[in-house]
Amino acid sequence: YYCPLVLSVVTIASLVVSLLVPPVGLSVIMAASSSIDVMADCRMGEWIIDSGAVHHMTGDPKVFHGYKLSSGKDRVSLADGSSISVAGKRSLPLLNKFLVHNALHVPHIPLSVSKITKELNCKLIFSADRCVMQDLVTVKRIGIGLASDGLYRLPMRAAQALMTAVSQATKNREDSLQLLLRWHECLGHLPFGLLRQLYICSRLDMTMVSCDVCHLAKHVRASYPLSSHRSNEVFAMIHSDVWGPAGIPSCHGFQYFITFIDDYSRNTIVYLLKDRSDVPTVIETFIAYVETQYGASVKTFRFDNAQEYMCQSVDSFFQK
Structure with missing residues (x-):
């Protein structure tokens, strides 16, 4: 057998x-x-x-x-x-x-x-x-x-002595890698090439070390699938959102901006804002601009239900 x-x-x-x-x-x-x-x-x-x-x-x-x-x-x-x-x-x-x-x-x-x-x-x-x-x-x-x-x-005797030495060397290497990763994290995930310039890390072997957080941070998000739903007319559907506040205001005091994206053409129009309370006024200005300049009417207006869109003045304007 x-x-x-x-x-x-x-x-x-x-x-x-x-x-x-x-x-x-x-x-x-x-x-x-x-x-x-x-x-x-x-x-x-x-x-x-x-x-x-x-x-x-x-x-x-x-x-x-x-x-x-x-x-x-x-x-x-x-x-x-x-x-x-x-x-x-x-x-x-x-x-x-x-x-x-x-x-x-x-x-x-x-x-x-x-x-x-x-x-x-x-x-x-x-x-x-x-x-x-x-x-x-x-x-x-x-x-x-x-x-x-x-x-x-x-x-056999040499192998036993060898295994003891290798075990100790492996432990020392693991301790060194832990020290290296600790400094890498404390310094805001500093690149290992720059970390080598530190005296405490200058003699550490960095060929086998890697940081999972750094790898994940460099990943990009997968693209969204193409939508099969698209408007058939210019300005028939508008997507809107507000960004801000900026850390440093502009020279004219603007800290926010609001975007209006046409679903049909993907054309984007941006208005600068000094405060979120300016959103109702800017929406009315944008709708009037579309009707005057392009002779079109906005039939659908989409937003993320943020507080500045859910106020009484915006609701009253869309009900007219």
């Missing part, structure tokens, strides 16, 4: 933890995000990085804390064409931090296999003589496995 598992992306690989004694003298250089290099001997056990494994597997029952027994019919196919039985499966802790799910206990397999998935949040880049492990969050190189005897080997 073959255990199928489709790899979603080419960078997803698998880690094989060898329970055998590796060749003497083999060592792997690990580079943490804090730029501290760790040289570790591999005689304590290691990961063997394998991009062809299709499932999590281990032959060591001690790494499980109890598991679900298999029916005995499940088997795993090996590269040489043979197959071996599966004793059971359960989630398996990796480096006391990550959890790989549905790991298989295969008693007769000499190696332990653990497939890197999104749970580890990293990717592997293979070359002829090495395999580079890269963190997806910090985009930093977190490990190098050197090729030996056709395998890419990564020592």
